[in-house]
Amino acid sequence: MTEISRPSRTGLPVVGMIGGGQLARMTHQAAISLGQSLRVLTGDRDESAALVAADVELGSHTDLAALRAFAKGCDVVTFDHEHVPAEHIRALAAEGVRIFPSAEAIRYTQDKRVMRERLSQLGFPVPRWAWLAEAGLADFGLPAIVKTVSGGYDGRGVFLVSSLEDELPETDLIVEELVPLRRELAVQVARSPFGQVAVYPVVQTVQRDGICVEVLAPAPDLPEPVAAQAQQIAIRIAIELGVVGLLAVELFEVDGGGLLVNELAMRPHNSGHWTIEGARTSQFEQHLRAVLDYPMGETHLTAPAVAMANVLGGPPGGMSIDERLHHMMAAEPGVKVHLYGKQIRPGRKIGHVTALGEDMADCRARASRAAAWLQLGEAS
Amino acid sequence: MTEISRPSRTGLPVVGMIGGGQLARMTHQAAISLGQSLRVLTGDRDESAALVAADVELGSHTDLAALRAFAKGCDVVTFDHEHVPAEHIRALAAEGVRIFPSAEAIRYTQDKRVMRERLSQLGFPVPRWAWLAEAGLADFGLPAIVKTVSGGYDGRGVFLVSSLEDELPETDLIVEELVPLRRELAVQVARSPFGQVAVYPVVQTVQRDGICVEVLAPAPDLPEPVAAQAQQIAIRIAIELGVVGLLAVELFEVDGGGLLVNELAMRPHNSGHWTIEGARTSQFEQHLRAVLDYPMGETHLTAPAVAMANVLGGPPGGMSIDERLHHMMAAEPGVKVHLYGKQIRPGRKIGHVTALGEDMADCRARASRAAAWLQLGEAS
Numbered sequence: 127m128t129e130i131s132r133p134s135r136t137g138l139p140v141v142g143m144i145g146g147g148q149l150a151r152m153t154h155q156a157a158i159s160l161g162q163s164l165r166v167l168t169g170d171r172d173e174s175a176a177l178v179a180a181d182v183e184l185g186s187h188t189d190l191a192a193l194r195a196f197a198k199g200c201d202v203v204t205f206d207h208e209h210v211p212a213e214h215i216r217a218l219a220a221e222g223v224r225i226f227p228s229a230e231a232i233r234y235t236q237d238k239r240v241m242r243e244r245l246s247q248l249g250f251p252v253p254r255w256a257w258l259a260e261a262g263l264a265d266f267g268l269p270a271i272v273k274t275v276s277g278g279y280d281g282r283g284v285f286l287v288s289s290l291e292d293e294l295p296e297t298d299l300i301v302e303e304l305v306p307l308r309r310e311l312a313v314q315v316a317r318s319p320f321g322q323v324a325v326y327p328v329v330q331t332v333q334r335d336g337i338c339v340e341v342l343a344p345a346p347d348l349p350e351p352v353a354a355q356a357q358q359i360a361i362r363i364a365i366e367l368g369v370v371g372l373l374a375v376e377l378f379e380v381d382g383g384g385l386l387v388n389e390l391a392m393r394p395h396n397s398g399h400w401t402i403e404g405a406r407t408s409q410f411e412q413h414l415r416a417v418l419d420y421p422m423g424e425t426h427l428t429a430p431a432v433a434m435a436n437v438l439g440g441p442p443g444g445m446s447i448d449e450r451l452h453h454m455m456a457a458e459p460g461v462k463v464h465l466y467g468k469q470i471r472p473g474r475k476i477g478h479v480t481a482l483g484e485d486m487a488d489c490r491a492r493a494s495r496a497a498a499w500l501q502l503g504e505a506s
Numbered sequence: 507m508t509e510i511s512r513p514s515r516t517g518l519p520v521v522g523m524i525g526g527g528q529l530a531r532m533t534h535q536a537a538i539s540l541g542q543s544l545r546v547l548t549g550d551r552d553e554s555a556a557l558v559a560a561d562v563e564l565g566s567h568t569d570l571a572a573l574r575a576f577a578k579g580c581d582v583v584t585f586d587h588e589h590v591p592a593e594h595i596r597a598l599a600a601e602g603v604r605i606f607p608s609a610e611a612i613r614y615t616q617d618k619r620v621m622r623e624r625l626s627q628l629g630f631p632v633p634r635w636a637w638l639a640e641a642g643l644a645d646f647g648l649p650a651i652v653k654t655v656s657g658g659y660d661g662r663g664v665f666l667v668s669s670l671e672d673e674l675p676e677t678d679l680i681v682e683e684l685v686p687l688r689r690e691l692a693v694q695v696a697r698s699p700f701g702q703v704a705v706y707p708v709v710q711t712v713q714r715d716g717i718c719v720e721v722l723a724p725a726p727d728l729p730e731p732v733a734a735q736a737q738q739i740a741i742r743i744a745i746e747l748g749v750v751g752l753l754a755v756e757l758f759e760v761d762g763g764g765l766l767v768n769e770l771a772m773r774p775h776n777s778g779h780w781t782i783e784g785a786r787t788s789q790f791e792q793h794l795r796a797v798l799d800y801p802m803g804e805t806h807l808t809a810p811a812v813a814m815a816n817v818l819g820g821p822p823g824g825m826s827i828d829e830r831l832h833h834m835m836a837a838e839p840g841v842k843v844h845l846y847g848k849q850i851r852p853g854r855k856i857g858h859v860t861a862l863g864e865d866m867a868d869c870r871a872r873a874s875r876a877a878a879w880l881q882l883g884e885a886s
Contacts, residue, residue, distance in 0.1 A: 152538075161857065177516070179558075406842075421835040421836040451800070462786075463539060463541075464539045467541055467543070482808075
């Protein structure tokens, strides 16, 4: 076991996060409350987390030497994305670095084929699927969904194929049935090395053009047995795959009411941003607690209804973001805003807003209006 | 008007805070949500805020050249303490620096005699008082409270005098009647340059040895007319003294039910730490909104009862702070912890905890138990 230096002068641990995006930025906020300061490895000094964290190291997440040097200043290392090569994670772990989730767990988020195979073996409900190299599209049946096994996010790497003539990228692909969707759900669950598990209430996610635009907590009108089943699926996946840290399970609720597992993420996730104000423990604090093997925090809702809306970059021109923020705050003094310090590009996630209250329709309307102010400069 | 450089690359303002203690640390957390990164001037790289903020400048708050250089990188400058010489604040403002609260306002927190005189002139209820250099102790009547006009905090600079033989420090002193106290209350109010005012619910503060140990929000069993009067006093003081930013008004509720103004602070204050989870807008975000002339955020309670307990450093030895934190989290998974990254010394405020719920007695018990775990390593 390699000796890990302990740079903290406060007697509290140092967590290192590989990747400096908005997830690391919000994890740093949570770390501050725990007496810590998140250590961030990023390739870009202008990334979201690098703009606000005291302890930032520049380096590439694909460079083992950089990862090794970074890990020396940390008690535990974790991730704000799933792009660190599994062999690097394995190498660090072999050298005694505490790094979570493990290479064995995170590969299920790095390769959709491996994930689908494993979940199928374990008996979890998943859409009918096949490896496209083995099953011809014609045999599988059209229309169908074709996905790249790695690299996809926010709708990228996902194709609706309705004809055998459709052009597809030349990379590893899986094909899945087009599920008769009622809606999409998500569940956050955290698991510690000790094995303690804490699950959050089930939420509904609303997508537009493949991008999550809204999250409603709790998922409205979800029958209690279905909610319990979704939570059980998330807990069992976390245990079966040996996840340490946060696991987000994205689910399809199909017409008729059944559940199918869609995607996994092993880190704080957009579908859990509502927890910052909407749950007693935010997903960011929970992720820190989990990777540090601290006892988990309460996951209760803090209000009967919580609605989160993403803020996407609007078209160029018009009001400045600062002016938009003034108008939004004047119009919606109870909505909580989270801006990520990103350069604005049309369609890019630059922040999110959260509205809390007694009534979901009201919360949803307020969050949507606030997000519209920030991205368009005018209520839609 | 001096041109102020705008170092932010995100289109959002840079607020500079003079002083790097826990107030700046928690203000930085709030700034991150608003798309900002707090710029901190501190004399010590190991101070609470300097450990977690990306943009830290080393320098003394009494050095005008350092203040001037610091202000160049800020859109607005504010304070986490009241120790910047008023002439420096005035000089910066004359050079075009937006700095809040102003020298004219902040002097009421720098000199208790000036504060008492002004509040008396304006007709606010204050304890009977006199300048000790003018009124002899014998004439004033004993027992009485003697206070240094500047430099006191957490019970320091305050003396209960019961005999003419008692020794007193050789500095400017005021004497005040020993008020027949029922309890102490506090009110947070924020005011923007535009003049918008937002007031928080009235809280009860509980002191031990002159140090605030607990804050209860809302103040239990406070008659609504008294609560409204306390809020009106705070609002009127903010307006009359031209405060911009947060103003904390500490009040005595005297036997019989009347209110007297005790102390003022023009910054986020210990009596408002409960707002981080307990109010829809935290005092730290509200202070940023106020000094930036943003619209104020909602001040509603997020739960029927909120109890905050300070964590004081315990005696040397025993369990490490990290081990104590494990025990506390296991025992109280719903209590929110805020540790300031400070070196532990007996009696020093090293953090605080907040419990939220339906019942004040339960919240108070949970917060007290959690604080006891952290400072003693065992529940008291």
